[in-house]
Amino acid sequence: MYLLEQGGFYMWPLLICSVVMVAIIIERFSVFTAYLKKPLSAYEAPELVVEALRRHLIMLSTIITIAPMLGLLGTISGLMKCFQLLGTKTTLYNPQEISLGISEALLTTGVGLVITVIGQIFYSYFSARLERYVSHYNRWLKEGADE
Numbered sequence: 001m002y003l004l005e006q007g008g009f010y011m012w013p014l015l016i017c018s019v020v021m022v023a024i025i026i027e028r029f030s031v032f033t034a035y036l037k038k039p040l041s042a043y044e045a046p047e048l049v050v051e052a053l054r055r056h057l058i059m060l061s062t063i064i065t066i067a068p069m070l071g072l073l074g075t076i077s078g079l080m081k082c083f084q085l086l087g088t089k090t091t092l093y094n095p096q097e098i099s100l101g102i103s104e105a106l107l108t109t110g111v112g113l114v115i116t117v118i119g120q121i122f123y124s125y126f127s128a129r130l131e132r133y134v135s136h137y138n139r140w141l142k143e144g145a146d147e
Contacts (some may be wrong), residue, residue, distance in 0.1 A: 003107065007104055031132075057123065072111040075108055
């Protein structure tokens with residue numbers, strides 16, 4: 001809860017992104033585990049299997065794109081707070097208040113980047129597994145057509 005308070009408003013969308021990302025990753029692991037036990041040629045409707053394997057990968061890609069942008073919005077928001085404090089007509093500045101804005105800026109940027117890095121690792125993993133799976137099927141089809 002402390003990080004959510006320190007990070008400001010943009011930590012909430014980042015939290016939602018991270019929860020959705022983890023849910024997609026867990027769901028994709030279960031789907032990939034279930035379908036990849038058999039070769040694609042063993043299924044009656046291979047196109048439906050490929051469609052099931054691709055499902056939610058676009059959403060994962062969207063989270064990878066959005067998370068650093070949300071982090072940057074949090075950075076801008078935090079820095080705006082700092083400059084707003086510096087821009088007031090008072091001559092005495094409270095370093096603690098200014099550091100809260102800087103803390104918000106750095107925290108949201110860091111969280112956005114962590115979400116992106118983790119999401120990209122799993123997106124690449126799932127995409128590579130799917131590509132290899134379909135490639136084996138295409139090779140099988142080509143071998144059947146050559147005979």
